Amino acid sequence: MKLKALHSGIIVSEPVVVMNGNDCLKLGVGLTDRVRITGKTAAVAAVVISDYVSEGTAIVPGTLLLKCGSETGDELDVAYSEPPESIRSIRKKINGGKLEKEEFDSIISDIMAGNLSEKEIIALVSSFSINNSELGEIAYLTRSMAETGAVLDLGVRPVFDFHSLGGVPGNKITPIVVSIVASEGLVIPKLSSRAVSSACGTSDYVDTFCDVELSSESLLKAVRNTGGVFACGNQDYAPVGEKIIKAERPMGIDPRPTMMASIMSKKVALGTTHLLVDIPYGKGTKIPDMESAKDFSDNLIDLGTILGIHVECAVSRADQPIGRTIGPVLEARECIEALENRGGDFSVIDKACGMAGIILEMAGERDGKARATEIFRSGRAHEKFLEIVEAQGGNPRLSSSDLVPGSVTKDVHAKRSGLVQMIDNPSMVAIAKGAGAPGDTGAGVMLLHKTGDRVNKGDVLFRIYAENQGKLERAIDSARSRRPMYVSEDPVEPVPESMIVRRIPSKEMLDLIRFRSSGKE
Secondary structure (H helix, E strand, O other): OEEEEEOOOOOOOOOEEEEOHHHHHHHOOOOOOEEEEEOOOEEEEEEEEOOOOOOOEEEOOHHHHHHHOOOOOOEEEEEEEOOOOHHHHHHHHHOOOOOOHHHHHHHHHHHHHOOOOHHHHHHHHHHHHHOOOOHHHHHHHHHHHHOOOOOOOOOOOOOEEEEEOOOOOOOOOHHHHHHHHHHOOOOEEEEEOOOOOOOOOHHHHHOOOOOOOOOHHHHHHHHHHHOEEEEEOOOOOOOHHHHHHHHHHHHOOOOHHHHHHHHHHHHHHOOOOEEEEEEEEOOOOOEOOHHHHHHHHHHHHHHHHHHOOEEEEEEEEOOOOOOOEEOHHHHHHHHHHHHHHOOOOHHHHHHHHHHHHHHHHHOOOOOHHHHHHHHHHHOHHHHHHHHHHHHOOOOOOOOHHHOOOOOEEEEEEOOOOEEEEEEOHHHHHHHHHHOOOOOOOOOEEEEOOOOOOEEOOOOEEEEEEEOOHHHHHHHHHHHHOOOOEEEEOOOOOOOOOOOEEEEEOOHHHHHHHHHHHOOOO
16 A cells, blocks of 8 residues: 655654554554555554544654655555564563574564564563573573674683673772773773663763764774773664663663673673673662672673673672762762872772772782772873773873863751761762753762761751752752751761672682682692
8 A cells, every 4th residue: 555654743662653544444454563664665663543644644753754765745655564473482481481592583683673562572571570581591682682783803802891780879980990900901892881760871971071982993993002991882782782771661670681681792792701790789779689699690600601701790889879979070070080199989999999800810810909909009090091081082181170060059968967877879869860960961969978977067968060050959859858868876887898798700710719718829
């Protein structure tokens, strides 16, 4: 059937075409069916029926027209489209069946092609949550996802990487970790993400001082010149992961199998051989307790073994923000200040050197944390950081003073004297987001005090930064409706000596650690 494409101002989350009911009857399609629309190229869309559309015409969203290589007013061929074969595989998984590599390939191919609706993708994701999958299936899914984008050959081995599960605000350690590791001549092409539900992702703050959207060619050149990058995990690498995340977001679900596949697919695409995963645990994170952290770590390590990647995990504290800032410019400035001054907030320096130290030990160093700390204190990490910044299009003479946060501020004062008992991470994130972060890069929160600090009535607890008065007022309202900090005279538990609570090594590394501790080496 030939239908004339009408201009559409509607914005949709997935491909749809709006058709007259009589045209639908002639085609034999209904609301649960798909149609194939063909202009210069073809695309599949779901059907919406409306009598506001005249017979012989169809409302086609601009994104769908572009996909068909057509424009408003063009005639399109519209025909019934059979459901994709991968629907059967999704139904099989929902019923508790085990999927093979070819079935995952078919599903992922259809997601990339836009042949599956978001409700069908969420059905697949939900089936993983309901019917726990075997690691072999997750490995199939991981490889299928990795094959949807570029697969980079850096021409060297080993290739190290670092990933954090997130869930704790202010986690600004990535550039420091990469700079320390690359200073030792190791290769570490770190790809990070932008914020999804938080006030700032790693790529959000790195983007304030250098390019993060690197093409495969630019990334390869930067790694060969410097040994490391802190770039954004863009659409070049396992891009199907973004489509799955988009479908998951409205339901707020993130089953472990798809989370693991999403993490590991980008590592496969980059040729990673050694991976350290930071697992922040506790209230407000994805991992509520140590038992869950150990179980998840074991799964990741075993999945890595199947994929040929040496994986280790480090369980870290997440009871309060890392460092003293939340928000793109504020976090970037604190990160760079730490490198410039060779010191800073305990949580930032200890965690960064601890994580970098584990990677150095994966490369053969005996006391990795001591070595990482030495590199950091010597200024070598700062030198390497500036090299990487220049390789990513930034200023090789970058200074923390170049980064200026929002000019509209509000101090929040202590209402009583005492000790800071608690900082509520979700509240701090909500305040920073209310101020405009991460979209407004100058927006965010600076903590002047942290857990265990003694304060007097009237002292400034934290400062809100915004780029305009309206968003500052919104952030203030958010702060007033919550309890972001709690102060009392009750005693406070002593701060642990390390941000890394537990290291969970691979079996091979565990055997090496035991061998070294036996004194037989």
